[in-house]
Amino acid sequence: MYIMKPEIDKEKCDGCGLCVGVCLENGIMIVDKTVVAIAEVECDWCGICEAVCPNDAIRCPFQIIFA
Amino acid sequence: MKSKSELVATSVFFAGLKSAELEPIIKLVFEKRFEREEILFFEGEATESLLFLASGVVKIFKTSPDGKEQILSIAHPEETLNEVPLFNGGLNTTSAQAMMQVVVYMINKRDIEMIMRQYPLVASNVIHILAKRTRQLVSLVEELSFKRVNGRLAGILLENAVRDGESGAKLTQRDMAAMAGTAREVISRSLKAMEDDGIIGFDKHRLIIRDREALKKMSQTFS
Known part of the structure; x- marks a missing residue:
């Protein structure tokens, strides 16, 4: 099964790690000074990582659909 | 994470003070750690010290009578968390919760008041900080009402x-x-x-x- 992960802009990410600390699923880690989302973890798309990022480098975009 | 002396030296609160003047202030600063989800302070409680966020992120929120949480802002390192109730002499207007492991540096209210009497420049800095907060709140009122x-x-x-x-x-x-x-x-x-x-x-x-x-x-x- 394909698991959706937050989008990370490596150019904008300065590796501050705030998103790593706030992720309730422990789904984000820092590799080579840049944040990466872990594929094995099922992301709840809560958007906390996006909210705390000072550089707008991590995004949880929504696909808007009709029921 | 900035050390106590680095944070004091770069904080807008103490901008303009000489390093010899900063030395005794740094000695008044103490450190406290909070785990994720721990509450730093509750709305309605008395404010005893000024909190500078040294590392981590903190959720600043209010709770409605029916228990709904409204996040007002997310504080990042180097921000202060409670200057309005501290200088107003009143109770905390919001609650604050650690969103990850958090370190704060604190200065007791009476020490801050003593520093302001000793260095009018600090009092002037505080006016700037409070004016900035007022401006932010006016923008928020505009957002909510108009x-x-x-x-x-x-x-x-x-x-x-x-x-x-x-x-x-x-x-x-x-x-x-x-x-x-x-x-x-x-x-x-x-x-x-x-x-x-x-x-x-x-x-x-x-x-x-x-x-x-x-x-x-x-x-x-x-x-």
Whole structure:
């Protein structure tokens, strides 16, 4: 099964790690000074990582659909 | 993470003081650690010390009488968390909760008052800081009272929904905020209200429009 992960802009990410600390699923880690989302973890798309990022480098975009 | 002396030396509170003047101030600073989800302070409690966030992020929020949480802001390192109640002499106007492991540096209220009497420059810095806070709050009042965010957001959701096999634009809450000309926190609250009313729903990365007519009505009434 394909698991959706937050989008990370490596150019904008300065590796501050705030998103790593706030992720309730422990789904984000820092590799080579840049944040990466872990594929094995099922992301709840809560958007906390996006909210705390000072550089707008991590995004949880929504696909808007009709029921 | 900045050390106590680095934080004091670079804080706007103490801007303009010489390093010899900063030395005794640094000695008054003490450190406290909080684990994720731990409460730093509660709304309604007395404020005993000024909190400088040294590392981590903190959620500043209010709780409504029916228990709903409203996030007012997310504080980042080097911000102070409670200067308004501290100088107002009153009780905490908000609560604060650690969103990850957090370190704060604190100075007791009586020490800050003593520093301000000794160095009028610090008092002048405090006026600047409080004036900035007032400006931020005036902007928030404007957002909440004059702008029809719900109506604009309803329009944005309808315009960007996937239809007839076309893939609509994928939008983050930040994107929606930029499009509606408001803050991410305001969008977050509007989406939550729409979800509570059963107009929209969430399934992870999908935002599902459950009541298209209600959204249409909102976009026409409030835009």
